[in-house]
Amino acid sequence: MKILVCVKQVPDTSGVVAVNPDGTLDRASMETIINPDDLNAVEAALQIKDETGCKVVVVTMGPPPAEGMLRELEAMGADEAYLISDRVFGGSDTYATSQIIAAALHKIGIEDDDVVMCGRQAIDGDTAQVGPQIAEKLNLPQITYVGDIHKEGNKITCKRMLEDGYMTIEVQTPCLLTCIKELNEPRYMSVGRIMDAYSMPLTVLDNEALKDEPLIDPTTIGLKGSPTNILTSFTPPQKGAGTMLEGNGAETCQKLAGIMADKHII
Amino acid sequence: MPTYSNTDTAAYKNVWVFCEQREGKLMPTDFELISEGRKLADELGVKLCGLLLGHNVEGIAKELGGYGADEIIIADDPLLEVYTTDGYTKVICETVEELKPEVLLFGATNIGRDLGPRCAARLHTGLCADCTHLDVDMPLYMDFLKENSTLPENRLDLIAKHTVKVLGEDHDTTRDLKMTRPAFGGHLMASIICPRFRPAMATVRPGVLAKAPFDQAKADAVAINKVKANITAADIHEDVKEVVKAAKKLVDLVGADYIVSVGRGISKDVDTGIKIAQEMADVLGGVVGGSRVAVDSGWLSPDHQVGQTGKTVHPKVYVALGISGSIQHKAGMSDSEFIIAVNKNPNAPIFEVADYGITGDLFKVAPLLTEAIKAEKAAK
Structure with a gap:
């Protein structure tokens, strides 16, 4: 049994975000991090590994420097890593991305007792689409927004969190789960594993390695294979600055409450 | 396939x-x-x-x-x-x-x-x-872009032409x-x-x-x-065992007319900070929200989060207490009708979107503001 965890390296949008004059993101100037929800997926996989001794395989699609992230995940406890990387994969939207990742997972091999895990969504695109679309391409049952996981043999029972509660759902492996941050508290890299991580298995899957996969067709990957196109991107204008009130005592607060009353909003 | x-x-x-x-x-x-x-x-x-x-x-x-x-x-x-x-x-x-x-x-x-x-x-x-x-409709879309983007005229003119290149070929976007x-x-x-x-x-x-x-x-x-x-x-390959409504009612930020949100500024005394916000929310007839920091730090449950990764809200009044105003937070609240920000730092970005700002310690300012609002409401 193994758990395949799909992860993404993302620009840290909580830090300084630089935008190019043409409205695209200046990725080069930004720090990269492991997508936060994906860390919860890795932690969930490692907890099952702690219990059952199963193998944890991390898989990412991205440019070659994403190898560093995979090494960090191996230092956290992952056993193997795959980097899906090729220029022809660039420009993929969620449809084409899931097509490529699904092909790679198929190539790595999904056994009857395996589980695929993803984070709920990545903080750069915030789409939450790639997980369910991988599941569709691989014809796996999916549970998204997973807030609790129980595994018993080939039976997986999860809570799918909803806005107004949750659903408890049972599926058979192989299946795909997308994990939310409430699921767990990701562990740190193990000091002992940090040195070892660089000698652990890491395989690069390029277009050459995947071209015979049934899901890979030159017209379903990359920019060409993406059903969506960006018409335009832009930065929103700043709202005009308001009024800074003088002082911060009772008088100031009374003045503000008076303004609210005058505007009939209280 | x-x-x-x-x-x-x-x-x-x-x-x-x-x-x-x-x-x-x-x-x-x-x-x-x-x-x-x-x-x-x-x-x-x-x-x-x-x-x-x-x-x-x-x-x-x-x-x-x-x-x-x-x-x-x-x-x-x-x-x-x-x-x-x-x-x-x-x-x-x-x-x-x-x-x-x-x-x-x-x-x-x-x-x-x-x-x-x-x-x-x-x-x-x-x-x-x-x-x-x-x-x-393209004219409506162009009006939207003119109002909501910083795109220069020449870029807008190109978009308005209804034609874009898709895979090297002209495509009509009408x-x-x-x-x-x-x-x-x-x-x-x-x-x-x-x-x-x-x-x-x-x-x-x-x-x-x-x-x-x-x-x-x-x-x-x-x-x-x-x-x-x-x-x-x-x-159907999923077996739904039960559907449970949250025992604790989740806070309805999206439908709220009044939201009082807290951020990093309450860190020195979280319990009091939330209590102060709740008191103001009660007087206004609204609910308490929070920034990503407030939720990630475990001070509030995730259903309270306002911002890009949380909820988008547009209440009548949004009060930001001790929230610096990251872009991701502003994305979720800048369309509120009336925004009040209280922050110690006069240069906090939250003041860029606030209608009224007060520079000061939220632990002192917020209770005074709550009293003042209460007095105004009582006078009506």
């Missing part, structure tokens, strides 16, 4: 809205989507249809007509009573393939975002996630759905089109689009179109 070719886009007509129900009750976002769908259908000169899946749901269908739907397509089956990804995906995809809508909208609820991508992948079409603005959404934590906005495939699909963020006034005459006139749900238990 379908071979990749451009769909015959002209064969697709009408705007559809997936109308989500839970336990036989329509979701509030259904009415927002129907209202918006009406606008899009008029721009395209086509019908607006609601798509309703469930069991014994015909009774709730008419209400959707009151917000502008011409027709409600109902797939009724005991197996559709409770949501399953497999069951709903199969019925929706088969209905879409048969009746061929050109636009299909979902609410970006947890269920909409589970279902939408699965359907788009099966239908081999494009899906734009968590949209905050939709247009078809009938394309322009789906606008924030990306990169709200730092960037992008308008997405789905030029070669149909239906163009979008999930739309709840609470962002306005609901039209309800019209009983339209509700009475809505057409009901029952379609066969071609589904058996063997099609």
Whole structure:
């Protein structure tokens, strides 16, 4: 049994975000991090590994420097890593991305007792689409927004969190789960594993390695294979600055409450 | 696997809205989507249809007509009573393939975002996630861009020409759905089109689009179109054991008229900070929200989070206590009608979006403001 965890390296949008004059993101100037929800997926996989001794395989699609992230995940406890990387994969939207990742997972091999895990969504695109679309391409049952996981043999029972509660759902492996941050508290890299991580298995899957996969067709990957196109991107204008009130005592607060009353909003 | 070719886009007509129900009750976002769908259908000169899946749901269908739907397509089956990804995906995809809508909208609820991508992948079409603005009509879209973007004139002129290059060929965008959404934590906005495939699909963020006034005459006139749900238990690979409503009611930020939010500024005394915010919210008749820091630090549960990764809110009054105002937070609250910010740092970015700002310690200022609001309300 193994758990395949799909992860993404993302620009840290909580830090300084630089935008190019043409409205695209200046990725080069930004720090990269492991997508936060994906860390919860890795932690969930490692907890099952702690219990059952199963193998944890991390898989990412991205440019070659994403190898560093995979090494960090191996230092956290992952056993193997795959980097899906090729220029022809660039420009993929969620449809084409899931097509490529699904092909790679198929190539790595999904056994009857395996589980695929993803984070709920990545903080750069915030789409939450790639997980369910991988599941569709691989014809796996999916549970998204997973807030609790129980595994018993080939039976997986999860809570799918909803806005107004949750659903408890049972599926058979192989299946795909997308994990939310409430699921767990990701562990740190193990000091002992940090040195070892660089000698652990890491395989690069390029277009050459995947071209015979049934899901890979030159017209379903990359920019060409993406059903969506960006018409335009832009930065929103700043709202005009308001009024800074003088002082911060009772008088100031009374003045503000008076303004609210005058505007009939209280 | 379908071979990749451009769909015959002209064969697709009408705007559809997936109308989500839970336990036989329509979701509030259904009415927002129907209202918006009406606008899009008029721009395209086509019908607006609601798509309703469930069991014994015909009774709730008419209400959707009151917000502008011409027709409600109902797939009724005991197996559709409770949501399953497999069951709903199969019925929706088969209905879409048969009746061929050109636009299909979902609410970006947890269920909409589970279902939408699965359907788009099966239908081999494009899906734009968590949209905050939709247009078809180009002049309307240009008005939107002029007001809401910093694009220079020459870029706007290019977009207004209706023609873009798609895979090296000229493509006419006249009938394309322009789906606008924030990306990169709200730092960037992008308008997405789905030029070669149909239906163009979008999930739309709840609470962002306005609901039209309800019209009983339209509700009475809505057409009901029952379609066969071609589904058996063997099609569904998920076994739903239970559906539980949260015992603790989640805070309804999206529907709140008054929100008092806290951020990093309460860190020196979290309990008091939240108590102060709650007292102000009680006086205003509203609820407490929080920044990502407040939620990530465990001070408030995630349903309180305002911002790009949390909820988008537009209350009458939004009070930000000790929130510096990251772009990701501002993305979720800057459309509030009246924004008050209290922060120690006079240069905090939150003041850029605030209507009124007070530089000071929230632990001192907020209780004074609460008293002042209470006094004003009592004087009325």
